[in-house]
Amino acid sequence: MIINVASVLKEFGGKISFEGKLEIPALSFSGGEYSFCEPLDVRGSIVNAGGGALSLNADVSGVMTTQCARCMKDIEVPVEFGISETLMRSDENVPEDEDIIVFEGNEIGLDEIVENNFIMNIKPRYLCRKDCKGLCPKCGADLNEGGCGCENDEIDPRWAALADMIKNED
Ligand SMILES: [Zn+2]
Ligand SMILES: [Zn+2]
Structure with a gap:
């Protein structure tokens, strides 16, 4: 999704609103895989904040497919996050020490911004x-579908205290 900000750049307070569907490719991040069967809904605005800076605010929502961290099954998870960024054109006096997205000309490509913000919001x-x-750590069976018959003597330390209590009740 490309937003033309020519009219916004003209004066302080200038504003453009946008709304649409944005497709981001499947991606891997820190061992997890994330894919999208439908484009994400994006709506927001870009406002001329003065001093050559534009402020972008948007809400993104949709559904992604990823894997359960325990059983590795594919699951669908709602995606919902907000974006708040400051943008400046490359010919402005861009301060180096701040988190500013630099763009060329009059067009801002939202895809990369949305993708980066998606990654920042991954749990x-x-x-x-x-x-x-x-x-099962021994045979790999899905323990949600019943016991696999393996003997598992390793008890999660969080449950060990409870197991002791139950033993003492006998
Ligand atoms: Zn699971
Ligand atoms: Zn097993």
Whole structure:
């Protein structure tokens, strides 16, 4: 999605609103894979904030496919995040120490901005359900579908105290 900001650049307070669908390619990040069966909905605005700076604000929503961190099954997860960026044209006096997106001419490409913001909003892990039991560390069976018959003597330390309590009740 390309936004032409020629009219916004003309004066302080100038504003353009936009709304549309934006396709981002499947991507891998920090061991996780993320893909999108439908383009993401993007709506927002770009405002001339003065001093050569434009401020971009947008909301992005959609659905992505990724894997459950425990059982590795594909799951669909809602995507929802906000974007807030400052942009300046390359011929302006762009300060080096600030997080400013530099663009050329009168056009701003939203794809890369949305993609980078998507990555910043990825959570450390996604689960198919809160209590997903994951895979058997020995045979790899999906423990959500019942026991696999392996003997698992390693007890999660968080449950060890509870297991002790149950033992003492006998
Ligand atoms: Zn799972
Ligand atoms: Zn097993």
